[in-house]
Amino acid sequence: MEEVDSLQQRSSTVQEPPATVAYRPIPPPAWKPRTDPGPLLPDAEPFRVLGTDAVASADPELLRRLYAELVRGRRYNAQATALTKQGRLAVYPSTTGQEACEVAAALALEERDWLFPSYRDTLAAVARGLDPVQALTLLRGDWHTGYDPREYRIAPLSTPLATQLPHAVGLAHAARLKGDDVVALAMVGDGGTSEGDFHEALNFAAVWQAPVVFLVQNNGFAISVPLAKQTAAPSLAHKAVGYGMPGRLVDGNDAAAVHQVLAEAVARARRGGGPTLVEAVTYRIDAHTNADDATRYRGDGEVETWRAHDPILILERELTERGLLDDEGKREAAEAAETMAAALRERMNADPVLDPMDLFAHVYAEQTAQLREQAAQLRAELDAESEA
Amino acid sequence: MTTKTAARAAKPATMAQALQRAMRDAMAEDPTVHIMGEDVGTLGGVFRVTDGLAKEFGEDRCTDTPLAEAGILGTAVGMAMYGLRPVVEMQFDAFAYPAFEQLISHVSRMRNRTRGALPMPLVVRVPYGGGIGGVEHHSDSSEAYYMATPGLHVVTPATVEDAYGLLRAAIASDDPVVFLEPKRLYWSKADWSPEAPTAVEPIGKAVVRRRGRSATLITYGPSLPVCLEAAEAARAEGWDLEVVDLRSLVPFDDETVCASVRRTGRAVVVHESTGFGGPGGEIAARVTERCFHHLEAPVLRVAGFDIPYPPPMLERHHLPGVDRVLDAVARLQWEAQS
Ligand SMILES: Cc1ncc(C[n+]2csc(CCOP(=O)(O)OP(=O)(O)O)c2C)c(N)n1
Numbered sequence: 104m105e106e107v108d109s110l111q112q113r114s115s116t117v118q119e120p121p122a123t124v125a126y127r128p129i130p131p132p133a134w135k136p137r138t139d140p141g142p143l144l145p146d147a148e149p150f151r152v153l154g155t156d157a158v159a160s161a162d163p164e165l166l167r168r169l170y171a172e173l174v175r176g177r178r179y180n181a182q183a184t185a186l187t188k189q190g191r192l193a194v195y196p197s198t199t200g201q202e203a204c205e206v207a208a209a210l211a212l213e214e215r216d217w218l219f220p221s222y223r224d225t226l227a228a229v230a231r232g233l234d235p236v237q238a239l240t241l242l243r244g245d246w247h248t249g250y251d252p253r254e255y256r257i258a259p260l261s262t263p264l265a266t267q268l269p270h271a272v273g274l275a276h277a278a279r280l281k282g283d284d285v286v287a288l289a290m291v292g293d294g295g296t297s298e299g300d301f302h303e304a305l306n307f308a309a310v311w312q313a314p315v316v317f318l319v320q321n322n323g324f325a326i327s328v329p330l331a332k333q334t335a336a337p338s339l340a341h342k343a344v345g346y347g348m349p350g351r352l353v354d355g356n357d358a359a360a361v362h363q364v365l366a367e368a369v370a371r372a373r374r375g376g377g378p379t380l381v382e383a384v385t386y387r388i389d390a391h392t393n394a395d396d397a398t399r400y401r402g403d404g405e406v407e408t409w410r411a412h413d414p415i416l417i418l419e420r421e422l423t424e425r426g427l428l429d430d431e432g433k434r435e436a437a438e439a440a441e442t443m444a445a446a447l448r449e450r451m452n453a454d455p456v457l458d459p460m461d462l463f464a465h466v467y468a469e470q471t472a473q474l475r476e477q478a479a480q481l482r483a484e485l486d487a488e489s490e491a
Numbered sequence: 492m493t494t495k496t497a498a499r500a501a502k503p504a505t506m507a508q509a510l511q512r513a514m515r516d517a518m519a520e521d522p523t524v525h526i527m528g529e530d531v532g533t534l535g536g537v538f539r540v541t542d543g544l545a546k547e548f549g550e551d552r553c554t555d556t557p558l559a560e561a562g563i564l565g566t567a568v569g570m571a572m573y574g575l576r577p578v579v580e581m582q583f584d585a586f587a588y589p590a591f592e593q594l595i596s597h598v599s600r601m602r603n604r605t606r607g608a609l610p611m612p613l614v615v616r617v618p619y620g621g622g623i624g625g626v627e628h629h630s631d632s633s634e635a636y637y638m639a640t641p642g643l644h645v646v647t648p649a650t651v652e653d654a655y656g657l658l659r660a661a662i663a664s665d666d667p668v669v670f671l672e673p674k675r676l677y678w679s680k681a682d683w684s685p686e687a688p689t690a691v692e693p694i695g696k697a698v699v700r701r702r703g704r705s706a707t708l709i710t711y712g713p714s715l716p717v718c719l720e721a722a723e724a725a726r727a728e729g730w731d732l733e734v735v736d737l738r739s740l741v742p743f744d745d746e747t748v749c750a751s752v753r754r755t756g757r758a759v760v761v762h763e764s765t766g767f768g769g770p771g772g773e774i775a776a777r778v779t780e781r782c783f784h785h786l787e788a789p790v791l792r793v794a795g796f797d798i799p800y801p802p803p804m805l806e807r808h809h810l811p812g813v814d815r816v817l818d819a820v821a822r823l824q825w826e827a828q829s
Binding site: 246247248250251252253254258259261263266268269270271272273274275276277278280281287299300302303304306307310464465466467468471472473 | 525551556557559561562564565566567568569570571572573574575577589592593596597601602603604605606607608609610641642644664665666695741742743745746
């Protein structure tokens with residue numbers, strides 16, 4: 104109150120503007136938007152397939168494949184988290200609850216396409232066919248990228264948020280310049296959409312009409328910060344309109360829906376139709392990583408609501424109801440997942456053997472004189488160590 | 492000399508023209524070379540360094556990008572991943588800063604983090620340094636930031652011939668090169684024919700620009716002409732100065748530098764960039780570590796003041812000029828008097 108009073112007092116001492124205004128605004132030259140934003144706008148509700156009429160036209164084979172991959176993915180998340188407890192992994196950002204997005208992203212791509220994962224998307228890389236142990240190299244503390252990105256067409260897992268998005272645009276653009284019908288799919292979290300690189304990537308993609316699909320996994324949180332503190336946009340998919348590309352909003356726990364939306368976007372990009380921004384609404388069931396305490400920023404009730412909308416649960420129900428999955432099928436999927444987990448456990452049981460001299464490899468194509476000197480120093484230290 | 496070569500004989504050409512021809516020749520030879528940046532197409536760049544390239548090679552090869560430095564460099568990373576060789580222009584030194592994230596987090600370490608699988612054969616061209624009366628944010632010398640990032644080559648030509656030879660080498664390099672173009676030398680001329688064959692200079696080799704016996708001036712880029720002038724002026728005082736042009740800050744040519752200092756026994760490092768935390772500290776330390784017993788005096792530095800780049804009306808007081816270099820040379824008469 105006091106503050107308001109003093110403000111009023113001050114404003115009363117301000118001089119009145121002159122009665123006549125010399126300047127009259129001239130209207131701007133005729134201008135109208137270049138595109139009707141209507142077709143670019145996302146639907147009001149996240150697109151769904153499971154439990155709707157749309158499911159009738161879904162390919163049963165695809166649904167079954169998605170199911171098996173989800174089950175495997177869930178097991179993979181559990182196994183990787185267990186490996187952190189055994190000290191076999193330095194850290195693991197789980198995608199439990201988000202498997203539908205991870206799996207659909209991988210399956211929406213052709214072999215020649217590229218995937219640009221964020222640090223959370225190891226599962227997408229594994230679902231694309233990357234050896235699970237190689238996919239975990241970064242998180243294990245072994246060398247940063249445990250695979251040849253060109254071999255799998257999977258870019259290195261990117262830790263600085265959103266910085267991999269412009270790479271996807273550049274690669275897709277380069278492919279198109281070369282005449283290859285290659286599409287890049289880039290993944291980012293809801294928090295990552297606030298980064299400048301997100302904006303720059305989307306803008307470049309739209310201006311260049313690059314064959315790129317951006318998949319935002321809106322899992323509710325950036326570590327502890329909820330979406331409401333991240334953006335004031337109606338939805339993250341709405342952001343697409345400002346760039347001149349379509350935004351699609353999809354139920355991120357509905358594997359069939361995510362797959363359909365991504366496959367359509369990929370096909371459109373391949374046809375030369377330009378980029379799409381897809382927001383998949385999902386939820387992170389586990390904490391941010393094994394090192395995070397999620398109880399500090401969210402209640403159990405919220406998690407339980409989302410458990411009822413679990414991607415495996417809703418697909419399993421749909422498949423069972425439609426007679427596409429029986430107990431035998433479920434057991435098969437579970438067994439395949441168990442086999443994968445056992446192999447992963449087994450293979451992660453040994454410490455990786457690293458050569459310290461590798462520190463100086465691959466800094467430059469050719470070692471500089473400075474690095475040769477430093478390598479000689481380390482060599483001598485290692486020799487002395489082994490003698491002692 | 493045949494009449495044909497006589498017809499092509501050297502006529503004054505500028506550094507900007509030499510850089511432009513380097514890009515043109517590289518683009519003609521290698522279809523994977525792409526130029527990209529703000530205003531590089533129709534306009535030919537604000538310094539006209541890319542003049543005519545869009546017309547000659549098409550807008551897909553010389554592309555006006557949206558105005559976003561991180562986006563320019565970030566998309567260049569993806570292009571390099573797909574086998575292209577992007578040559579990125581940053582409009583001015585201080586406008587490269589938004590792209591530092593990409594440069595440091597990805598460009599510089601992509602080869603390393605992928606164990607050699609994904610090299611980054613791209614060039615980031617940065618017009619840098621002062622002396623052109625530029626307003627704020629148009630005169631920074633940012634080389635120390637680049638030098639501090641392993642995985643980058645940092646190259647800076649000081650002559651018209653080197654502008655051509657080093658840029659060709661930078662574009663051919665399988666590693667990322669930050670190519671610092673001393674903007675006040677863009678219009679410096681040399682008798683260089685834009686048609687005559689010019690050598691591609693290997694990155695990482697310094698050259699002795701002037702032979703001398705009594706002290707070495709170690710310098711690069713915009714400060715080279717200053718040092719050469721100072722060396723001439725110093726003759727009157729009885730100093731016979733050697734001038735080493737580094738040309739490449741990373742990798743650093745310890746050999747050429749130290750060979751010179753061992754001959755002369757004294758050294759002054761000269762650059763525009765700030766002294767504190769600047770390249771001169773690193774260079775002086777390297778020289779001291781390697782040539783201590785040959786030194787008759789401490790290695791001195793003549794640098795810009797440790798201030799944000801000053802306004803144009805005061806920049807001449809900030810930039811190391813001939814007098815400041817000569818003062819330092821005089822201080823090399825080291826008699827433990829201090
Ligand atoms: C540029 C940058 N800033 C900060 C961080 C630290 N950090 C790692 S994950 C994270 C939250 C990311 O949230 P979101 O984008 O929603 O992805 P999610 O973790 O939910 O998958 C933060 C702040 C980072 N990795 N990169």
